[in-house]
Amino acid sequence: MEAGLTEPGTPDDVVVTNNARQPVEDSTLGVEVQLKLAAGKPRHRLVSLGDSLTHGFKNFAVHDTHLSYPAMIARELGWEREFRIPLYDSPGGLPLDLEWLLRALETQFGDNLSGLGETVATIGEARRLLEIHEDFWERGIGSRFMRQPNINHNLAIYGWDLRDTLSRNADICHGELVPAVDRPWPGLPQNAGTIAALRVLESARDAGRKALTPLEAAAQLGAEGSLADSGQPLPDEDGIETLTVFLGSNNALPTVLTLDVRWSRLDYAIFGAKDAYTVWRPTHFAAELRAVADAVRRIRARHVLWLTIPHVTIAPIARGFGGKVSEESRYFQYYGRPWVKEDAIVAKPERYPHLTAGQVRAVDSAIDQYNEAICDQVRAARTSGLDWHVIDLCGVLDRLALRRYIEHPEARPEWWTPYEIPQALVDALGFTPTTEFIRSDPGGITAGGVVGLDGVHPTTSGYSLIAHECIKVMKKIGVRFYTPGGEERQDPQVDFAGVAQADTLLSEPLTSGSSTLELLGKLDERFALIAGFERAMRRRKQP
Numbered sequence: 001m002e003a004g005l006t007e008p009g010t011p012d013d014v015v016v017t018n019n020a021r022q023p024v025e026d027s028t029l030g031v032e033v034q035l036k037l038a039a040g041k042p043r044h045r046l047v048s049l050g051d052s053l054t055h056g057f058k059n060f061a062v063h064d065t066h067l068s069y070p071a072m073i074a075r076e077l078g079w080e081r082e083f084r085i086p087l088y089d090s091p092g093g094l095p096l097d098l099e100w101l102l103r104a105l106e107t108q109f110g111d112n113l114s115g116l117g118e119t120v121a122t123i124g125e126a127r128r129l130l131e132i133h134e135d136f137w138e139r140g141i142g143s144r145f146m147r148q149p150n151i152n153h154n155l156a157i158y159g160w161d162l163r164d165t166l167s168r169n170a171d172i173c174h175g176e177l178v179p180a181v182d183r184p185w186p187g188l189p190q191n192a193g194t195i196a197a198l199r200v201l202e203s204a205r206d207a208g209r210k211a212l213t214p215l216e217a218a219a220q221l222g223a224e225g226s227l228a229d230s231g232q233p234l235p236d237e238d239g240i241e242t243l244t245v246f247l248g249s250n251n252a253l254p255t256v257l258t259l260d261v262r263w264s265r266l267d268y269a270i271f272g273a274k275d276a277y278t279v280w281r282p283t284h285f286a287a288e289l290r291a292v293a294d295a296v297r298r299i300r301a302r303h304v305l306w307l308t309i310p311h312v313t314i315a316p317i318a319r320g321f322g323g324k325v326s327e328e329s330r331y332f333q334y335y336g337r338p339w340v341k342e343d344a345i346v347a348k349p350e351r352y353p354h355l356t357a358g359q360v361r362a363v364d365s366a367i368d369q370y371n372e373a374i375c376d377q378v379r380a381a382r383t384s385g386l387d388w389h390v391i392d393l394c395g396v397l398d399r400l401a402l403r404r405y406i407e408h409p410e411a412r413p414e415w416w417t418p419y420e421i422p423q424a425l426v427d428a429l430g431f432t433p434t435t436e437f438i439r440s441d442p443g444g445i446t447a448g449g450v451v452g453l454d455g456v457h458p459t460t461s462g463y464s465l466i467a468h469e470c471i472k473v474m475k476k477i478g479v480r481f482y483t484p485g486g487e488e489r490q491d492p493q494v495d496f497a498g499v500a501q502a503d504t505l506l507s508e509p510l511t512s513g514s515s516t517l518e519l520l521g522k523l524d525e526r527f528a529l530i531a532g533f534e535r536a537m538r539r540r541k542q543p
Helices: 069-077 098-109 119-138 162-167 170-176 192-201 214-222 254-258 282-297 342-347 357-383 393-400 402-406 423-429 460-476 496-502 514-527 529-538
Strands: 044-050 240-246 301-307 319-324 332-336 388-391 439-441 444-447
Touching: 044 069, 044 214, 069 460, 098 119, 098 514, 119 514, 162 214, 162 282, 170 192, 192 214, 214 240, 214 282, 240 282, 282 357, 301 357, 301 460, 319 342, 332 342, 332 357, 357 388, 357 393, 388 460, 393 402, 393 460, 423 460, 423 496, 439 514, 460 496, 514 529
Parallel strands: 044 240, 240 301, 301 388
Antiparallel strands: 319 332, 439 444
């Protein structure tokens, strides 16, 4: 047990604990369900609700949505062609694919992106690229919307929290669009989050063209029923075979994006007011979750997989500085940007945005309560006869946490064991990925690999681990997987060799080495990337 730290201003309903929460190993939570005998095949084998982690967001952008973890699962189901996803045309994605930007800069300036005499030229070229990217999404092809005839199966939207998923639809998003204005310095495209949402939701409408929320859109897919082997419609059967729900990270993630802890108050459910908060009190989260769970109960799905919320404070965008607060503690004294020099922030922390160990502990404790609330909802659903399951992604990240546990055995809780990364992925990559901020040089990857260049979201390889955890549970509950040719897979697994090849950040590493991190700091300072992303998440109008 580690020494406790109570941070002033922490609400009374946050149960600040000394012990790390033990992950759930049994997806059923020990509650057996006697399921009715289902007939036919659901029209939709997989539907996903969520935020950026389900949308396929990586390296600070949503772009390669065919590499999201739901798309990986659909591929193993033999349902890749049928699985409908939103598309994003520009190679720069939304808001901004840092891999695209850094590769372009390396092409221009070589390996040392921050060498003496090149800083001004590098920033100038970055400005030119950002202006092109900005114009594409603000005034070019990217700002136009084409309606597709069918609702997407991946209904996740980056930046959305529980309330957004309950309340926002395409019509509301259209009302949030603002005229793009030329700025002296380019930044993230205006309307980026709203455009990304519309690519998901523009087709989410009922027969009367009424706009639907993601939850309502999933319900409409579920209402389409199943098909008998003969092709005969079975309208009374569930229309979705497996529904994944991975929501709630954005009810705490802004703490590490802003390096500020602002707890929700009674107006947390009001659109304009809620944007002032960076972390939800557990009682407020539980109330929002109940509303989401009630909506999910109305979705006709045979199986529902609920994924728990990772401890966002492990993400390397908030790096620990100053050493652990005690030998047995999992927390560092300060958490700041990874490009800040440690001796500088330790000497004068007031000069730099940062979180304290006490703040991080409080946020982690709140997330533990969020996850217990998710387990409570799953337990209640199973008790009432629904086949809901928990996949504890929080535990996966805790077992991968390099600086929190792997490098500090004395901080490990009794339940802790290292996460077993599939050997097929390690073999395909040629190294074992970690949760450090990714670093590479001409010789290849030197650190990291689980988290991408934005310091928050997984790489494609990191997302494959989420797909892997989902598939493990899906196999246990009887979901069948097929090859593209229709043959049943006897031991379905993620195609880790294909994942590693598609993960260009790891298979074709950037060569700029340590200067990459320094340049990211300069770009963030000059173009306010992280601040712009956090503001874009929150710039909404009340419906």
